Amino acid sequence: MCTFARDIQSTTDTQMANTELKELCTQVRRDIVRMVHAVNSGHPGGSLGCTEFFVALYGEMMEYDAANFTMDGINEDLFFLSNGHISPVYYSVLARNGFFAVDELNTFRKINSRLQGHPTTHEGLEGIRIASGSLGQGMSVAIGAAEAKKLNNDSHLVYSLHGDGELQEGQIWEAALYAAGKKIDNLICTIDANGQQIDGSTDDVLPMGDIGSKFAAFGWDVMTIEKGNDLDAVIAGLNEAKSRTGKGKPVCIVMKTEMGAGIDFMEGTHKWHGIAPNDEQLEAALAQLPSTLADY
Numbered sequence: 001m002c003t004f005a006r007d008i009q010s011t012t013d014t015q016m017a018n019t020e021l022k023e024l025c026t027q028v029r030r031d032i033v034r035m036v037h038a039v040n041s042g043h044p045g046g047s048l049g050c051t052e053f054f055v056a057l058y059g060e061m062m063e064y065d066a067a068n069f070t071m072d073g074i075n076e077d078l079f080f081l082s083n084g085h086i087s088p089v090y091y092s093v094l095a096r097n098g099f100f101a102v103d104e105l106n107t108f109r110k111i112n113s114r115l116q117g118h119p120t121t122h123e124g125l126e127g128i129r130i131a132s133g134s135l136g137q138g139m140s141v142a143i144g145a146a147e148a149k150k151l152n153n154d155s156h157l158v159y160s161l162h163g164d165g166e167l168q169e170g171q172i173w174e175a176a177l178y179a180a181g182k183k184i185d186n187l188i189c190t191i192d193a194n195g196q197q198i199d200g201s202t203d204d205v206l207p208m209g210d211i212g213s214k215f216a217a218f219g220w221d222v223m224t225i226e227k228g229n230d231l232d233a234v235i236a237g238l239n240e241a242k243s244r245t246g247k248g249k250p251v252c253i254v255m256k257t258e259m260g261a262g263i264d265f266m267e268g269t270h271k272w273h274g275i276a277p278n279d280e281q282l283e284a285a286l287a288q289l290p291s292t293l294a295d296y
Contacts (some may be wrong), residue, residue, distance in 0.1 A: 015264040017049020021059045023292035025051050029262045031092035032191045033285045035108040036276040045272035049194050049257040054093040055156045057232045066098040069126040083163035084118040099127040105296045108233035136169025143179050146187040165197030179250040180219030188241045196270040215252040228257035
């Protein structure tokens with residue numbers, strides 16, 4: 001099982017563990033921009049914005065067995081990525097947490113690679129339990145997995161991640177209604193609220209209004225992480241969300257992030273949603289992200 005930081009006894013040890021996770025965030029960001037640059041294809045913006053979330057989830061929150069991956073995930077916490085286009089951050093964090101060899105990141109989006117642009121299952125990539133990329137479907141899958149855990153008397157949790165633009169899909173709201181109505185209280189769904197999507201800001205494409213109030217109206221327990229690119233804040237928020245499970249309601253986290261976070265010229269704009277950096281831009285990006293764990 002992943003037990004990173006679970007046996008920590010002192011404040012000093014906790015600070016050291018968080019320092020290691022913050023260094024991992026930097027390395028993951030290097031992985032992201034190098035992966036998409038190598039094939040001139042991919043989605044760096046949302047991947048960079050969700051780095052702290054993925055690092056916290058796999059490095060601190062979830063219980064799993066990376067060395068013995070199974071599709072069933074019995075007696076493990078499960079994660080489902082609904083907005084599958086941010087696969088670069090997902091692949092990097094899976095590799096850096098031991099699901100598969102880090103040097104396989106070299107194959108991202110190449111022919112016959114297991115690391116497709118959107119995650120798929122038929123290549124047998126460890127850590128991936130659903131194909132995702134057709135937006136709006138991940139919450140339904142997560143609900144089904146959470147119900148299965150209840151039926152199996154498995155007390156572990158199910159997590160999912162969704163883009164805010166993805167909430168424009170109607171299936172999300174059907175799933176949200178079902179989850180609350182059926183009291184799926186072993187489920188934590190996080191919304192990456194960066195205010196950007198491929199065609200512009202969410203306010204320009206289709207205003208989402210108050211996302212938290214919408215989920216609350218559907219019967220969810222809603223909380224907010226105001227600083228989604230602050231690792232300490234994300235860990236604290238996920239711990240708070242975990243403490244709210246088992247009380248009759250699914251939990252929704254509205255996590256406020258910056259698209260492109262960590263690279264100054266990519267931050268806060270939809271233009272880097274699905275564009276790879278050129279050679280000069282890669283050099284400028286990497287100059288802001290010192291290697292902490294060694295590049296693949």
